[in-house]
Amino acid sequence: MEESNEKKIILVAVDESEESMYALSWCLHNLLSSTAAQPTNTKLVLLYVKPPPPVYSSLDATGYLFGCDVIATMEKYTKDIATSVMSKAERIYKDFHTNNIQVDKIVGSGEAKDVICVAADKLRADILVMGSHDYGFFKRALLGSVSEHCAKHVKCPVVVIKRPKTTAQI
Amino acid sequence: MEESNEKKIILVAVDESEESMYALSWCLHNLLSSTAAQPTNTKLVLLYVKPPPPVYSSLDATGYLFGCDVIATMEKYTKDIATSVMSKAERIYKDFHTNNIQVDKIVGSGEAKDVICVAADKLRADILVMGSHDYGFFKRALLGSVSEHCAKHVKCPVVVIKRPKTTAQI
Numbered sequence: 001m002e003e004s005n006e007k008k009i010i011l012v013a014v015d016e017s018e019e020s021m022y023a024l025s026w027c028l029h030n031l032l033s034s035t036a037a038q039p040t041n042t043k044l045v046l047l048y049v050k051p052p053p054p055v056y057s058s059l060d061a062t063g064y065l066f067g068c069d070v071i072a073t074m075e076k077y078t079k080d081i082a083t084s085v086m087s088k089a090e091r092i093y094k095d096f097h098t099n100n101i102q103v104d105k106i107v108g109s110g111e112a113k114d115v116i117c118v119a120a121d122k123l124r125a126d127i128l129v130m131g132s133h134d135y136g137f138f139k140r141a142l143l144g145s146v147s148e149h150c151a152k153h154v155k156c157p158v159v160v161i162k163r164p165k166t167t168a169q170i
Numbered sequence: 171m172e173e174s175n176e177k178k179i180i181l182v183a184v185d186e187s188e189e190s191m192y193a194l195s196w197c198l199h200n201l202l203s204s205t206a207a208q209p210t211n212t213k214l215v216l217l218y219v220k221p222p223p224p225v226y227s228s229l230d231a232t233g234y235l236f237g238c239d240v241i242a243t244m245e246k247y248t249k250d251i252a253t254s255v256m257s258k259a260e261r262i263y264k265d266f267h268t269n270n271i272q273v274d275k276i277v278g279s280g281e282a283k284d285v286i287c288v289a290a291d292k293l294r295a296d297i298l299v300m301g302s303h304d305y306g307f308f309k310r311a312l313l314g315s316v317s318e319h320c321a322k323h324v325k326c327p328v329v330v331i332k333r334p335k336t337t338a339q340i
Contacts, residue, residue: 026327030297031200127200132321148318151302157196157331160321 007102008042011125013116013146014089015048016081019131023161024089027129028096031159043102044093047119048085049112050078082107113149120154129159177272178212181295183286183316184259185218186251189301193331194259197299198266201329213272214263217289218255219282220248252277283319290324299329 012027014020024046032042086105093103108115120128130147151158182197184190194216202212256275263273278285290298300317321328 030327145322147321151317151321151330152315155332155334157200157329159327159329161327162325164325 008127009045009123009125010042010127010129011045011047011116011120011123012089012129013047013049013112013131013150014085015112015131016085017131017133019133019161019163021088021092021131022163023129023131023159024092026161027159028093031127031129032096032101043104045104045106045119045123045125046086046089047106047108047116048082049108049110049115050082052110113146116146116150117153120150120156125154125156127157127159128154129161132160132162178297179215179293179295180212180297180299181215181217181286181290181293182259182299183217183219183282183301183320184255185282185301186255187301187303189303189331189333191258191262191301192333193299193301193329194262196331197329198263201297201299202266202271213274215274215276215289215293215295216256216259217276217278217286218252219278219280219285220252222280283316286316286320287323290320290326295324295326297327297329298324299331302330302332 010027010031012020012024014024027044032044086107089105106119108119116128116130119125128150130150132145132147147158147160151160180197180201182190182194184194197214202214256277259275276289278289286298286300289295298320300320302315302317317328317330321330
């Protein structure tokens, strides 16, 4: 089923939501503990996807709405979010015994569902772990479900994790 | 995140497909090995859902097509499939070190996606493991995706596993 000599790659898609942090935590408890005896056999890859940079100023007729300084501010803002998400994730996995596990962090840019699928395939991930946002019908209809899309298109097993309602309502 | 004293319940939906057997095998290698040191802490539940019994003879105008003997034969046939699926699953987990892990087998009846969701909630499963059938667009549109439905409706984490193309084409 899998080569024991090869490093097992667990790709966790993280974002600013509590759901994705819960997914990371779940992954550490349920998927990484299996390799506690042979910790070097697993690589944890955290992937954050920031939205694509705005292209209005050069391509769109409404470009005048966004000056270069505004775009720079927006880019800084998304960069800050990426840093914040990764720091939050780091705090979670540092609490866990991940000293011997290699943790890589990747920040991608674009449509989250597409970037995650491409990353999973390029990295040859063994497992993709994602939090599930419990959107209502309309939000789901508008935004689509990233986890649903990935489960459909990614080759490796996909773990879709919902944060329990009891803790979600804190 | 989870009570260490409570038994972790892993529910695996099995059917006659190779995909579901691959999912069971993946689960044994990736989710159960984590509890090898404390094997009594995990319960593996195998769930097979057979289609609901035909109701044509009593409710439908086309009832004459299915006499009692035909219905009995069909029921025996689905029962035989259930036995065959469970035997196949048993061979897989017997190959694995599951001697100390409690394995329960459940055979349900009805619409697979609904029965699986109800079972996951009733059993308070910690993880639901399912194989993903790589149907094409039309078959998916007609049948819907059981795993997609379950990932949407079940409270616990859902692991959707695709059988790698390389072995799927054997």
